[in-house]
Amino acid sequence: MFTVLHLCSAHALKAVAQSFGRQTNDSGLKEFATFCFARLQDCVHMDAANSTFGNMCTVFGTKMESRKVQKSIQFLKDQISEVTVSEASEDFKAPLPEDRDHKIATSIVKRSPFTTHFRSVLQKGTAEVSGIQEEADNPYFCPQILDVLFENYMCIYPLWSGILLGDLARYGSDQTVSNLKQEIEQRDTNCHVEKWFDIVKNNILLKQKSLRPGEFVRKMHTSMQGRYKEHILQLDFPEKLLVKPLKALQKNLEQSQEEWAKKQEKDPKDFKSKYFSVPEDIPEPKALKRKRKNDSKRGIPTVELKKMPNEKKEVMSVKDTEEDTAKV
Known part of the structure; x- marks a missing residue:
């Protein structure tokens, strides 16, 4: 048994939500990014963290809309709707790099190996595939959100996520996120x-x-x-x-002292945090809502990716990206 230092997930989420609000005036985009960050907090394995953060990089870091961006948006929407630990994806899987530069750096951000690791995930997530971009702009494009995460949070990822909570023996075996049987504590608060x-x-x-x-x-x-x-x-x-x-x-x-019968109190209702629960409607950027409104006036049908029953989530992988590039 040993002591694990951990930050309050509620305070971390509040600070991140306020930082996102200062980077964009779009309340829908800010809410969507905050829900994504909450799912990143719930990750209990690095493979799941790579998948979640990699798709966040694709959504918020790609300027033009493409099929890869649409798949990443649908991946994040599925996570927000289900509130479950996502299956590990091979798209952004990578070991923690052994960077020599971080040993001589002076700041925590530069010295942390997680900064270098998630930078590599960012490069995979925002890798452009020539020939498949569409003319429309990506309404979720907001690189300032990724800047906020890299400047203050990704370097200390284990302190505000669930990868150090619970039984850490899961890292010493061949277990993955998909075959974890026992429930693992996802977050800790004060x-x-x-x-x-x-x-x-x-x-x-x-x-x-x-x-x-x-x-x-x-x-x-x-x-x-x-x-x-x-x-x-x-x-x-x-x-x-x-x-x-x-x-x-x-x-x-x-x-003798007088005693009064205790009134029976009703059990208090379970209170669930907003961003750690399933929302009734997933937030969307205002630009996307305006586009749908204009398309409906013109009679243009709205096409969205939907998860088919009994099928795995379809997410663009690095391998698919390389094949598309080779074809071009």
């Missing part, structure tokens, strides 16, 4: 600490900030004593834990 801070500020201190140390201690002591008694009553612990075991109190009913 939500319990944040919830306790909220209780202290709003319920115990009643939003009073300017308190003397003595008054603060008395309020906290009173609240903790009440919670301690509530815990004993709910779990049916011995009543002697509620009071001091004095014989006088046990024999004299006049000195």
Whole structure:
């Protein structure tokens, strides 16, 4: 057993969403990119991370629309709709490189081997295939989103993803993402600490900030004593834990403490985070919505890639790219 340092996934997601919002005025594009980042956080294996991030590079890093871009968009939409760990793809599979330059670098971004690794994934994802580009612009094109990730986050990928959570023995065997049987923890948060801070500020201190140390201690002591008694009553612990075991109190009913029956509270509803859940409608860029609206006025049908039942997701691979290039 050893300790794993990990960042709160909720705080990381919030910071990334705010950074994406500063890079584009398109709220639909920002929401779509944030959902993609949440799926990148849920990856528990590097092969799955390569597939997710590689398709993100294709979608956000390719200026012109092509069949390769359309397949990558559909791949990400399927991930957002299913909220499951994607199958490992051979498209962007690559071992961590042994770069000598990162050893003499001074910054964390340059020294991290993950920076070099994901740069190679970026090159595969944005590799242009001559002769297959269409005239239409890619409405998802926003390289600033990739810049944000490379400047601050991809260099420390293990700290905010799930690849270091759970049983790490999966890296010492021939297991892949597709044959992992046991559920692996995908993310870690400090939500319990944040919830306790909220209780202290709003319920115990009643939003009073300017308190003397003595008054603060008395309020906290009173609240903790009440919670301690509530815990004993709910779990049916011995009543002697509620009071001091004095014989006088046990024999004299006049000195016994009055107890009130605890009201039965309804179980709180499970709250799921927005970006870690399946959205009702997958966000889309405003430019794509305008294009569909204009096409509908002109009577042009909308063609989209759809995942067929009982078939694997169709994603353009590097091998397919090389074959297309050879044909051209």
